Amino acid sequence: MTEEHWWQQTTIYQVYPRSFQDSDGDGIGDLRGVIDRLDYLVDLGVGALWLSPIFASPQRDFGYDVTDYTGVAPEYGDDATVRELIGAAHARGLKVIFDLVLNHTSDEHPWFVESRAGRDNSKADWYLWHDGRRGPLTWLTGRRRPPNNWRATLDLTTAWQWCDERGQYFLASFLPFQPDLNWRNPHVKEAMFDAARYWLAAGVDGFRLDVFGWIMKDPEFRSNPFRPRFGGGDIVRLWRRDFTENTPDNVALAKELRAVCREFEGPGRGAGGGTGPERLLVGEVFGAPDEVHAYLGDDDGLTLTFAFDFLAYKYSARYFRELIASYEEHFAAPMLAAYVLENHDRSRTVDRVGGDERKARLLATMLLTLRGVPTIYQGQEIGMRNTYLPLKSALDPLGRTFLPWMPEWISKRLAERINRDEVRTPMQWDGSVNAQFAAPEATPWLPLNADAGERNVAAQARDSESMLTLYRALLHLRRESPALHAGSLTLLDTTADLNARNLIVYERRDDRREGASGDAVLVALNLGDADATFRTASATGGGLLVGTAAGVTVADGVVTLPAHAAAVVSLG
Numbered sequence: 001m002t003e004e005h006w007w008q009q010t011t012i013y014q015v016y017p018r019s020f021q022d023s024d025g026d027g028i029g030d031l032r033g034v035i036d037r038l039d040y041l042v043d044l045g046v047g048a049l050w051l052s053p054i055f056a057s058p059q060r061d062f063g064y065d066v067t068d069y070t071g072v073a074p075e076y077g078d079d080a081t082v083r084e085l086i087g088a089a090h091a092r093g094l095k096v097i098f099d100l101v102l103n104h105t106s107d108e109h110p111w112f113v114e115s116r117a118g119r120d121n122s123k124a125d126w127y128l129w130h131d132g133r134r135g136p137l138t139w140l141t142g143r144r145r146p147p148n149n150w151r152a153t154l155d156l157t158t159a160w161q162w163c164d165e166r167g168q169y170f171l172a173s174f175l176p177f178q179p180d181l182n183w184r185n186p187h188v189k190e191a192m193f194d195a196a197r198y199w200l201a202a203g204v205d206g207f208r209l210d211v212f213g214w215i216m217k218d219p220e221f222r223s224n225p226f227r228p229r230f231g232g233g234d235i236v237r238l239w240r241r242d243f244t245e246n247t248p249d250n251v252a253l254a255k256e257l258r259a260v261c262r263e264f265e266g267p268g269r270g271a272g273g274g275t276g277p278e279r280l281l282v283g284e285v286f287g288a289p290d291e292v293h294a295y296l297g298d299d300d301g302l303t304l305t306f307a308f309d310f311l312a313y314k315y316s317a318r319y320f321r322e323l324i325a326s327y328e329e330h331f332a333a334p335m336l337a338a339y340v341l342e343n344h345d346r347s348r349t350v351d352r353v354g355g356d357e358r359k360a361r362l363l364a365t366m367l368l369t370l371r372g373v374p375t376i377y378q379g380q381e382i383g384m385r386n387t388y389l390p391l392k393s394a395l396d397p398l399g400r401t402f403l404p405w406m407p408e409w410i411s412k413r414l415a416e417r418i419n420r421d422e423v424r425t426p427m428q429w430d431g432s433v434n435a436q437f438a439a440p441e442a443t444p445w446l447p448l449n450a451d452a453g454e455r456n457v458a459a460q461a462r463d464s465e466s467m468l469t470l471y472r473a474l475l476h477l478r479r480e481s482p483a484l485h486a487g488s489l490t491l492l493d494t495t496a497d498l499n500a501r502n503l504i505v506y507e508r509r510d511d512r513r514e515g516a517s518g519d520a521v522l523v524a525l526n527l528g529d530a531d532a533t534f535r536t537a538s539a540t541g542g543g544l545l546v547g548t549a550a551g552v553t554v555a556d557g558v559v560t561l562p563a564h565a566a567a568v569v570s571l572g
C-alpha cells in the first residue's frame with residue numbers, strides 16, 4: 001500500500017440528519033439544514049461527514065429500515081438536494097460518507113412485501129426463509145419451532161419471526177421489522193451492489209456499513225455454541241456467534257464490496273477504469289482487534305473498522321493502555337482502526353464517565369491523538385449529555401421491543417441507553433427556543449435537552465475553556481501536525497514508576513522520510529485522581545500544544561498533569 005491515502009489522514013464527523021438542522025419548520029432535520037451547516041464543520045476542522053441513513057423509510061428505526069436504497073426520504077430532501085450536498089461538501093474539501101444498511105431492509109420494502117406473499121414469486125428467495133423444526137406439539141398446533149438458536153440483537157429473543165402467509169420463519173437479526181436479506185442469492189447481491197454503485201456514481205466518498213459483521217450467516221443454519229460470557233461490552237451473552245457473526249464468507253464479502261468501489265476509483269486502483277478518488281469503507285463490526293482486522297485484507301477489503309472497545313470502556317489507564325497496544329499490534333501500519341467514543345446508539349461520553357468533564361476532555365485528547373481515524377458524533381464536541389426520556393414513550397423501538405417490562409429505575413441506571421432517543425435529541429446551536437435546530441415555533445421530533453440554554457455551540461465558541469474550543473484545537477492541531485495525522489505511535493512504559501501508574505504516555509513521530517527528523521509529539525494522559533508528572537526524554541522539553549486544564553504545564557522537560565488532565569507536547 002502506498003502512502004497518502006486521503007482517508008489515512010481524515011477525521012469523521014457523524015451527522016444524525018433527523019437531529020442536526022431543520023430548515024423547513026417541520027421539526028425534523030433535513031439535508032438543506034446539513035448544507036447550511038457545512039461551514040461549521042469546516043471551521044471545526046473535520047475532514048469527512050458521515051450521514052446516518054437518508055433513504056426512503058417508514059422511519060420505525062429512523063432510517064435503518066430502508067424501503068428504497070436509491071431514493072431520498074421526502075422529509076430529508078430529494079435527489080437534487082443530496083447531489084447539491086455532495087457538491088457543496090466537496091467544494092469545501094469535505095468528504096461525504098453515506099450509511100449503507102446491507103444486512104436487512106424494512107418489512108415494508110417492496111422486495112419483502114412480495115417475498116412474504118408466497119413461496120413462488122420472483123422475490124421468494126430474497127430473504128432468509130426457513131420451515132422451522134417440528135416440536136412436540138406440532139402435530140396438535142401446526143406450529144413449528146425456530147430452526148436454530150440464533151438470537152436477535154441484545155440476545156434476548158429468537159431472531160426468527162413467524163409468517164402466516166408462507167407458513168415459514170424469516171430471519172430478523174436486529175428488530176422484528178427488519179428482515180435479513182439472503183445475500184447468497186446472486187440477484188440480491190447485485191441489487192445491493194447496484195445501490196452502492198448508484199451513490200458512488202453520484203460522488204459519495206464511501207460508506208459506513210451498518211452491522212456489516214452479520215451479513216453472511218452459516219449456509220447450513222447451524223446453531224451457535226452455548227458459552228456464557230459476562231462483561232466485555234455485553235451484560236451477559238449466552239452463545240458464541242460462530243455461525244452468525246464475522247464468518248469467513250462475511251470477511252470475503254468485504255473484498256467484493258471493495259471491488260465495486262474499485263470500478264469508480266481512479267487510475268492504478270484496479271481494472272474498473274474509474275477516474276474518481278479512492279473510496280472509504282468503514283465497517284460496523286464487533287469483535288476483538290485480533291479478529292476484526294481480517295476485514296481490512298491487503299488493501300483489498302474494508303478501509304477501516306470501528307474500534308468499539310473504545311466506546312464501551314472501563315475508565316482506567318490499564319484498560320486503555322492495553323487496548324492501544326492491542327490495536328497497534330493487530331492494526332499495524334499502514335492499517336488503521338476507526339476510533340469512536342460516541343454514536344447514535346450509545347451513551348454520551350460525559351454520562352459514561354459519571355458527569356466528569358475532566359475525563360471527557362482527556363478522552364477527547366486521546367481520541368484525536370491516537371494513530372487511527374477518529375470519529376466524532378454530532379454534539380460530542382460540545383459535551384452534550386444524554387437526555388433522560390422514559391422508555392414507555394420512546395420513539396426508538398429497541399427497548400420497547402426487547403425490554404418492555406423493564407422498570408424505569410433500572411433502565412435509568414444502565415450504562416447503555418436502551419431508549420436511544422436519549423442520545424438523539426436535537427443539536428444545540430444556541431441558547432434560543434429550539435436552540436436554532438428548528439424555528440422557535442416548530443415542534444422538534446424529540447425534545448431538546450434542558451441544558452441547551454447554556455450548553456450550545458454559540459456559547460462555547462466564545463469560551464476559550466469550552467469543550468468545543470478543545471475539540472477545535474485538537475482537530476486543527478491534528479491537521480497541521482504530520483506526526484499526529486501520519487506518524488507512528490510508540491507507547492512509553494510508565495508502569496514501573498508508581499507515581500506514573502495512572503498515566504498513559506505515547507509519542508507520535510512522523511518518520512516517513514528515513515533519516516530525517518520529522519515532527520514529533522508527546523501525549524500524556526493522567527487517568528488518576530492525583531497530580532502526576534512525567535519527564536520527557538528531550539531535555540529542552542517542548543512547548544505545550546494543548547492542555548485540557550489550567551494546571552497542565554511543561555517546564556524543563558517535565559510535564560505536570562492535574563488529575564484527569566491531558567497534554568499534547570511538541571518534541572520537535
Ligand code: TEU
Nearest residue numbers: 061064101153154174210211345346416
Ligand atoms: O446498530 C447495530 C448495533 O450496534 C446495535 O446492535 C447496538 O448494539 C444497539 O443499538 C444497542 O446500542 C446499527 C445501527 O447503528 C442502529 O442504529 C440500527 O438500529 C441497527 O444497526 C439496525 O440497522
